[in-house]
Amino acid sequence: MAAVDAAEVVVATSAQEAVEAFGSGADVTVVAGGTIVVPEITHGRLRPRRALLLGGAGLAGLTREAGRTTVGAMATVAALDQAPEPLRSTARHVADAEIRAQATLGGNLCAPPGEQSPRGDLQAALIALGAQVRSAGADGERTEDVEEFLAASPGGRLVLDVSFADPQAGSTAAVRRPHAHAYTVLAVCAARTGGQVRIAASGAGPRAVRCRAAEAAFADAGDAQAAADRVLDDVTPHDDALASAWYRSRTLPVLVRRALTDLT
Numbered sequence: 001m002a003a004v005d006a007a008e009v010v011v012a013t014s015a016q017e018a019v020e021a022f023g024s025g026a027d028v029t030v031v032a033g034g035t036i037v038v039p040e041i042t043h044g045r046l047r048p049r050r051a052l053l054l055g056g057a058g059l060a061g062l063t064r065e066a067g068r069t070t071v072g073a074m075a076t077v078a079a080l081d082q083a084p085e086p087l088r089s090t091a092r093h094v095a096d097a098e099i100r101a102q103a104t105l106g107g108n109l110c111a112p113p114g115e116q117s118p119r120g121d122l123q124a125a126l127i128a129l130g131a132q133v134r135s136a137g138a139d140g141e142r143t144e145d146v147e148e149f150l151a152a153s154p155g156g157r158l159v160l161d162v163s164f165a166d167p168q169a170g171s172t173a174a175v176r177r178p179h180a181h182a183y184t185v186l187a188v189c190a191a192r193t194g195g196q197v198r199i200a201a202s203g204a205g206p207r208a209v210r211c212r213a214a215e216a217a218f219a220d221a222g223d224a225q226a227a228a229d230r231v232l233d234d235v236t237p238h239d240d241a242l243a244s245a246w247y248r249s250r251t252l253p254v255l256v257r258r259a260l261t262d263l264t
Helices: 015-022 037-042 078-082 087-092 097-102 105-110 123-128 146-151 212-221 224-233 245-263
Strands: 008-011 028-031 050-053 062-065 068-072 132-137 140-145 158-165 169-175 186-193 196-202
Touching: 015 028, 015 050, 015 132, 015 158, 028 037, 062 078, 068 105, 078 087, 078 097, 087 123, 087 169, 105 123, 105 146, 105 158, 123 146, 123 169, 123 186, 123 196, 132 146, 140 146, 169 245, 186 245, 196 212, 196 224, 196 245, 212 224, 224 245
Parallel strands: 008 050, 028 050
Antiparallel strands: 062 068, 068 158, 132 140, 132 158, 169 186, 186 196
């Protein structure tokens, strides 16, 4: 990892140390796997005043017990090969093997929107799974749905772990194009948990979005095409260096149909 040029560097050796060092999150740059933060520092786009390194904080690990999966914030993307679908398949297609071995669940979940391409590949899978995020910040520790967490500025929270009930079924459908250099152009994840089907999309905008209108259409009609026809009520695709809004708006319904067809 490249050197972190900061006024202060804190190397946490336990979860408690990490929480205490993070405090309210003000002026703290968290360095997890470093696959996003370190290049930002290297290119001068980020100049931390205080850097918090989590590599030794004991926040890694993945456990599956009594029908529930819990994943530590520092678990690598590669480690998610042991997770249920659709998280497993989504993780397998994040960037390349070297990045997956270094990047972390927490870093991917909290990744800020990229300037020219989407980030946060795992967000849609976690939304589809109904995952809950346990985090610490100015108001102490709290647990909330991943949707709420993403909507409330993840930069002000230190992720400790993510947990979810193991689904009855899960699936993902994504655009994979050689010129994208392993960035996710667009992806749809679906999961059935407790009889409910949840659908989420990533790559269409700054952060992943739950597709509630598509879910309702699928619940009413039991038909993948009905859900596909409603997904643009939930998502407003955008332009970036990988694809146009026009392309995404034409492709997203196709991915919804594929994900739901695979799920059933």
